[in-house]
Amino acid sequence: MRAIGIVLAGGNSNRMRELSNKRAIAAMPVAGSFRSIDFALSNMSNSHVQKVAVLTQYNSRSLNEHLSSGKWWDFGRKQGGLFVFTPTITIDNGFWYRGTADAIYQNIGFLKSSHEPYVVIVSGDGVYKLDYNKVLEYHIAKKADITVVCKRLEPDEDSSRFGVIDVDEDNRITGFEEKPLVANSSMISTGIYVIRRRQLIELIEKSAVEERHDFVRDILVRYKSLKRLYAYEMDSYWSNIASVESYYKTNMDFLKKDIRDYFFRQYPDVYSKVDDLPPAKYNAGAVVRNSMISSGCIINGVVENSLLFKKVYVGNNCTIKNSIVLNDVHIGDNTYIENCIVESRDTLRSNMTYVGEEGNIKIVIEKNERYVL
């Protein structure tokens, strides 16, 4: 195998509002039956990257639970496997991860003890399919030091929360600006990088000595003229879920047939932890239109243009419109929900109304007692 993988899954974002109160972004449920990190891990597995480290810090318990076994992504192997690295106190370090570069530095032994020549670094909050080998081939062909996977945004999309990239005619990166106020390019970094392992060790160790801890700011931006940074342009679906708006939009994208077919009916598959839930059940009175329903759901009411995640109970005469209901939610009778994201394990009482607005999605968090037989 030519590469090992690192998934940066440490982060929190205030753009996720209350949704990241109880979980890391990489553990966000996506597309009904998945967690955000499933896409990165499935890509690793499908690209035959067999040794993968997940670096996690913020609210890591949610993620650790999901990653309790590597077998779902075929990482339960003697060679390689899935490693979850949370910050630890050691004899020579008492810090949390102070940034992405520091997170890698604190686990530099993982890099040093591997023998694979390349490293694929990805973030845990992207929803996409990508064969990392193609990026690696490109990286080698361009004799690049670091290859950054880029995506051209549509003119109406907001690039201000990404790293914005300028390239020359050979796709060599000439400009790299993190979260610029005014973006002068529509090309953004997807947070997926390929780099030679020894090069990465060298750059990370140098940054550590200089007390620089951020991979983007202190390595990519700082070295962009000194090193050969190349942009690999990705033209397939890619979406980052790290804001409530993009999280909502990404999920709703799965109601489109072409996107559903691309992820679910074309090779390769996306894998996730299996929950052993029964099939979804529709009782008399259920009306479902243009919606995705996951296993374990029991539906007695109306569901329209919505995504129900696993094990959602919809009571009699309820209406759920343009909404996302996360895992294990119980919705009492006659409740009306529109333009909302309902947090997982919520219990919504009967006869309630929750209405958000288009473009300003309401996040519903209701911790009521649940009396269910």
Added chain:
Amino acid sequence: MIKKEMIAMLLAGGQGSRLGVLTSGVAKPAVAFGGKYRIIDFPLSNCINSGVDTVGVLTQYQPLRLNTHIGIGIPWDLDRNIGGISILPPYEKSTNAEWYTGTANAIFQNLRYMEQYNPDYVLILGGDHIYKMDYEVMLEFHKANNADITLATIPVPMEEASRFGVVITDENKRILEFEEKPPKPRSNLASMGIYIFSWKILREALIDLQDQPGCDFGKHIIPYCHERGDRVFAYEYNGYWKDVGTLTSYWESNMELIDLVPVFNLYEEFWNIYTKNDVVQPQYISQDAVIDRCIIGEGTEIYGEVHNSVIGSGVTIEPGAIVRDSIIMKSTSIGAGTKIYKAIIAENCVIGSGCELGVGEEETNVQFPKIYTDGLVTIGEDSVIPDHVRIGKNTAISGGTTLDDYPSGLLPSGESIIKAGDRR
């Protein structure tokens, strides 16, 4: 030293010929059930939920699907360092080569498998019932009675008892007499085909009766042990237990899952039923779909109408199609505008558009009058039905069919087209 208190032997080699074309290419225990399961998932899940972690699965008839499904037992947590699941097909020996000729003969041929684990008790199971049962409770009953053999029994209505093997017990539940399908039953305790044997007794009986042709538990082993005075007890089980041996009972027990609160409830928080999940993504119900009283598996896409049906995973139901009172298994597609009434359609079928299944009056099936009954249309796996054909009731189809197979576009009630194996 290796030691397991109780190991299970699961008899999964039968064809289940009364399921007709559903089992033309797969063993009965591998037939799909309830949207995402296979019949064998129920005894296997019962095993692991009861703490039985060593299971030998005896296969013989068409084992491919079963082997792929079971693998090394990961879905049931039966991948163990010691024990776990083992598939036990018949094998050639230095002196002879013999198929499994009967239930007890199959177990006899695997004495060495059982000996490896030094068991105190052996649980004998079938692979053709839908139920949730704690075998540990039955084992406690076995121990408390100091029994040599314990049969699981279930009370059935007296008027139906003549269809079963019933047992007559004393007040301590010790079995006095057996009656196989008695015309005038004296008891309503029916044997469920689930036995716990104390290991020594089982081993002895199997060796004593090794020359019995077609050696069977119900017919030979248990009567033999009973006659020589072994302590044989009846454990009474009172939960849901359904034989899915005929197409009608298979169809009925699937339909029972749709009830508002089904008797056999898959949605309970305990006693999980595990299965191999090939598909994990959610299902999609389109803008124009109509869904009413069904259960639907993962990854299925529904653009048409579905009423009162059990739909498996990865199924596509095209716009304008209407499915009623039917069972549709994994990865089958139903063409646009096709109307389906009371059908069982197995895995990987392609049903064309504009078809009608289950039309006309009921007629007795000509070739297999006892199998295809109750108006059901039964379609075997990997079948293809061309566009715009009409299919009557009590019919069976298996294999890739073309328009030429349907004179004037119709398969009348009571007819069959069996061409299995054409589509490879």
